[in-house]
Amino acid sequence: MRSIWKGSIAFGLVNVPVKVYTATEDHDIRFHQVHAKDGGRIKYDRVCTVCGQPVQYADIDKAYESPEGDKVVLTDEDFAKLPVAEKHEIPVLQFVPAEQIDPILFDKSYYLEPDSTTPKAYVLLAKTLDQVERVALVHFTLRQKTRLAALRVRDGVLVLQTLLWPDEVRAVDFAALDGAAEPRSQEIAMAQTLVESMSDGFDPDQYTDEYQIELKRLLDEAIASGSGTVARREEPAPAEMDAEVVDLVAALQRSLEASGRRTGTPEPEKKPAKKAAKKTAKKAARKGA
Numbered sequence: 001m002r003s004i005w006k007g008s009i010a011f012g013l014v015n016v017p018v019k020v021y022t023a024t025e026d027h028d029i030r031f032h033q034v035h036a037k038d039g040g041r042i043k044y045d046r047v048c049t050v051c052g053q054p055v056q057y058a059d060i061d062k063a064y065e066s067p068e069g070d071k072v073v074l075t076d077e078d079f080a081k082l083p084v085a086e087k088h089e090i091p092v093l094q095f096v097p098a099e100q101i102d103p104i105l106f107d108k109s110y111y112l113e114p115d116s117t118t119p120k121a122y123v124l125l126a127k128t129l130d131q132v133e134r135v136a137l138v139h140f141t142l143r144q145k146t147r148l149a150a151l152r153v154r155d156g157v158l159v160l161q162t163l164l165w166p167d168e169v170r171a172v173d174f175a176a177l178d179g180a181a182e183p184r185s186q187e188i189a190m191a192q193t194l195v196e197s198m199s200d201g202f203d204p205d206q207y208t209d210e211y212q213i214e215l216k217r218l219l220d221e222a223i224a225s226g227s228g229t230v231a232r233r234e235e236p237a238p239a240e241m242d243a244e245v246v247d248l249v250a251a252l253q254r255s256l257e258a259s260g261r262r263t264g265t266p267e268p269e270k271k272p273a274k275k276a277a278k279k280t281a282k283k284a285a286r287k288g289a
Contacts, residue, residue, distance in 0.1 A: 005142055006115060007088035009125065009151070009158075016114070016121045018090070020142075023109035023159060029215055039228075079144055090160070092151070095134040101150060105163045112151075112158040122158065129153045183248070190252035197259045 005020035033042040046055045063073045114122035129136065129152060136151040140160060147162045183191075222230045 001111075003113070004110075007090060008115075009112075009138070010089050010091040011121075011125055011136075012092070014121050014125070016125055017116045018112040018122065018158070019115045020160065021111045021113065023111045027209070027212060029212060029219070082144070090138045090140050090149075090151070093137045093139065095132065095136050098133070098135045098150075098152065101135070101163070104169055105166075106150075107147070107162040107164055110160040110162075112160055126153050126156060126158055129158075130156075187248045187252065190249055190256075194252055194255050194259070197256060
């Protein structure tokens with residue numbers, strides 16, 4: 001791995017020099033766009049709409065256009081004046097319980113490596129975070145963009161996870177949920193039983209990207225055939241989709257049966273039999289007389 005950032009964590013008066021590495025990688029297979037007729041690569045040139053000439057990347061600036069149509073052009077010098085003084089420092093703002101951070105806020109993950117001949121401060125911070133069971137909220141500036149981030153520990157290594165700003169998460173209000181009927185107690189009990197039947201410890205290694213595996217197999221077959229194209233196959237008829245489920249209890253029962261771990265169906269709720277209770281009371285009164 002190659003580090004993408006170098007600086008230090010400011011933990012009070014303690015300075016922790018670190019190198020930053022991207023923690024994840026994309027294994028998706030990439031494709032080029034080609035002309036369907038002859039297979040030629042499709043290329044895109046940066047062309048100015050005013051003079052019609054190609055423009056080199058070094059000659060490109062960034063422009064902002066307001067909703068009213070006002071345009072402002074910014075150069076690299078303009079961006080350099082913005083408040084990014086902390087670009088080589090990761091200041092700790094506060095420590096918070098991890099469960100208070102909504103997972104929807106998490107963006108990208110980075111590994112932090114100690115950048116010192118004596119990584120004592122790094123180990124101290126990692127051990128402390130691990131034992132107090134909290135994460136550190138920090139500021140992290142990368143490529144002239146400052147983000148809020150969570151600093152935590154994973155297998156003894158400090159991990160930095162950038163967070164979205166609250167206003168970057170869209171508000172949601174689905175009209176379909178307005179006045180929706182509450183599930184019956186029998187439906188909830190069945191759903192909970194289904195959850196229990198499908199529950200287990202999380203092991204990410206047991207899950208695979210079947211799409212990428214099949215795509216790679218398809219490409220390997222095409223390369224081995226020497227044709228450079230994929231052999232056409234007859235597609236099986238698509239399975240008919242069930243109509244919208246009306247009887248949830250029946251659907252849940254079928255799901256339990258399909259899971260291979262069937263359990264008894266909870267009995268429907270019984271209403272008290274008032275008439276039967278009255279008859280029993282009258283019989284007892286007659287015997288007593």
